[in-house]
């Protein structure tokens with residue numbers, strides 16, 4: 001697909017945002033309901049987590065600075081999920097399973113068109129869609145990930161934040177399918193991004209959003225040990241909040257439901273080991289991870305702690321949500 005934007009080599013500097021340093025001078029504002037009244041649900045274990053008292057959306061507050069986020073999204077970012085060069089941890093294999101799982105659900109028998117994957121990571125969804133005949137394009141802020149994609153799919157991805165990509169305003173109405181796979185929770189301003197993505201949709205286009213569900217059974221059972229609580233997740237939605245956010249962004253929601261998502265033990269234990277490295281739980285997770293045979297560590301299973309939303313532009317052609 002012929003899309004010109006910042007090349008992976010030249011992208012790197014992300015504009016800083018005034019008033020966003022450590023957040024002490026920035027009052028909390030919920031991205032779903034715009035209310036400012038929040039509480040800290042787990043002040044001892046997760047003092048950086050707040051919950052909107054009005055709609056229950058959760059957030060990291062104060063949010064990390066842009067400089068801190070740049071440090072997070074580097075070559076080592078995917079190690080937190082068990083990725084390694086030789087893929088002994090099965091990270092890429094898991095991403096391939098997830099990509100196929102999502103594409104089966106979303107595309108069905110639809111004719112291939114133009115697909116945009118925002119926050120495309122290592123590009124497994126792009127590769128899977130391209131094999132199915134889609135014309136694909138990806139955006140990711142991680143220069144290492146984009147360079148890795150470029151080696152397999154030249155020109156298939158660009159290094160930029162989603163916000164920078166949207167600021168280009170050159171792709172309006174271009175895409176038949178936009179995938180925002182576990183990305184919304186990483187964004188500082190998810191409402192603005194959803195609004196911008198809606199403008200990129202063709203008349204019959206759909207945007208598919210998956211994200212983590214802070215009211216799911218695993219989240220409620222695991223509480224502060226829920227494996228999605230890490231500080232690069234800036235927002236945590238539940239089903240009602242996600243639908244409301246999409247509607248506020250001017251989208252017609254065709255479907256918003258709970259979602260099962262493939263995981264494997266190596267992925268989950270790696271997160272525990274990385275985020276709880278100073279605690280007994282984190283050290284135990286790492287010991288178990290190293291002890292388990294590879295076929296057990298990397299065997300996929302599904303966990304129902306996600307959300308799945310399909311939406312179209314306002315006034316666009318109706319679509320079935322394929323829940």
Ligand SMILES: [Zn+2]
Pocket residue numbers: 030031032033034035052053054055056057
């Ligand atoms: Zn709220």
